[in-house]
Amino acid sequence: MPAAAPTWDPAQYLRHAGHRARPFTDLLARVPDLPGAPARIADLGCGPGNLTALLAARxxxxxxxxxxxxxxxxxxxxxxxxxxxxxxxxLDFGHADVRTWTPDEPHDLIVSNATLQWVPGHAERLADWVAGLKPGGTLAFQVPGNFDAPSHRLMRELAGSPRRRGRLDGTLRHADAVLTPGAYHERLTSLGCTADVWETTYLHLLQGEDPVLDWVKGTGLRPVLTALADDLEEREAFLAEYRAALREAYPAGPHGTPFPFRRVFAVARKESR
Structure with a gap:
């Protein structure tokens, strides 16, 4: 049975808004001029809208x-x-499932920030989104590439332990969550786009007590928190074990807790006619 869709907490997500914004601003910096004026833009997986507002500034x-x-x-x-x-x-907002969303009119820019890793088979949707661009339009997205990092590996190990395997089976994804930069480049160029694909590892310096746990509570840990929402004792037991493992994996330093985070970026411009 597929895992239930995670329940999101905007306040928790926004606790690290500054760090989370940087990859989006780096992505937008590589987006070329758009063909339309005024431009038509879609943001897939907009979350609480704070980063979508940056599109209006640009x-x-x-x-x-x-x-x-x-x-x-x-x-x-x-x-x-x-x-x-x-x-x-x-600036407007609407409900949509990225697994099925298709532009209802030609767009100048379709952008997605840290969302596609939640969408099984998202690489198969790239063709539909490119088809929905105007000639000269751009598809730009960024996805986490840190699924082998301790923050995710430890989470999977705890979820897959004999004690929890039945309860949390299928809750967390790994190998199929995102493609390699080379695979994204190949798919986008095969769709007739000029593709710019790269990766960056950010070294975030997080503050406060257990800041890595606080970070993942807003994102990657949401499926586990949702699955255990009706069993507070087991949820707290999971968090206690995970907290201890994260403290060992990400020790605090004199100025904060260093948190390396790799991300994969792609900016694909559709051929002009």
Whole structure:
């Protein structure tokens, strides 16, 4: 049986908003000029909308729609960011499943930040999204490439222990979550795009007590927290074991806790006609 979709907590996710924003700004910096004015832009997996708002800063006249399937995230986005933008554009948010979403009109830019790793088979959707771009339009996305890092490996080991295997089977993904940079490049160029694909490992210096646990509580740990939501004793036992393992894997230093995080980026420009 497939695992239940994770329940999201916008407040927890935003606790590390500054660190989480940097890959998105680095991605946008490589997006070329867009063909339309005003541009039509979609943000797939917009979360609480704080990063979607950066699109309006880059393209002030654009019509921008952020899509997500989390009611909690969308409520936060609607409340904090929806409406006319200072440059004369418009920022809206809507419910959509990235597994099936297809543009209903030609887009100048389709962007996705740290979302596609949650979408099984997302590489098969790239062709639909490129097809939905205007000539000269861009598909840009960023995904975590840290599934072999201790933060994820330890989580999988605990979830796969004999004590929890039956309860948490299929909750966490690994090998099929994202492709290699080379595989993304091959797929995008085969679709007729000029592709720019790269990877970066950020060394975040996190503050506070158990900051790596605090980080993953907002993202990668959500499926486990959702699966154990009706068993608080087991949930706390899992967190206690995981907390101890993370403290050993990511020891605090004199200035904070170093947290390496590898990410894979792709910017694909559709051929102009």
């Amino acid at each position: 393209w002030p006249t654009a019509r921008i729609t952020g899509y997500d399937n989390s009611p909690e995230m969308l409520d936060k986005a609607h409340a904090d960011h929806e409406g006319p933008t200072p440059g004369g554009g418009r």
